[in-house]
Amino acid sequence: MRRSIRQYIRRVKRKFPIMGRSERAYIRQLTVSVESFFEGDDEIAPDMVIRQFGTPENVVRSYISKLDGTAIREKIIYTRRWRVAAVCSLLLLLMIVILCLTYLYRMPGELQHFINIGTGYYLEVIE
Secondary structure: OOHHHHHHHHHHHHHOOOOOHHHHHHHHHHHHHHHHHOOOOOOOOHHHHHHHHOOHHHHHHHHHHHOOHHHHHHHHHHHHHHHHHHHHHHHHHHHHHHHHHHHHHHOHHHHHHHHHHOOOOOOOOOO
């Protein structure tokens, strides 16, 4: 794929508010269309791609205008929920790690005992 086509497709991808399965399929279809249109040309200026297919903003607007409003809303809500769940999971994991490290830091006597053992066992003399 030529550089100007890659740049154009990359800019179109960045303009999408969400990137789901249908959006990726649309991007693939757009890539095939752009490549087939400029198949015989050796030199392609970025302006030629924009002139033929429109600005990335217009391409995304035309795609979104074809969608149902409730479908867009559901996709955005679904994406937000996944992002919130991912952030909460990472924060929970961070808190657990911090608590474990704090616990290990506050018990230096017991920790030092395990470090001093060295061999993994010790003899205890019972009198």
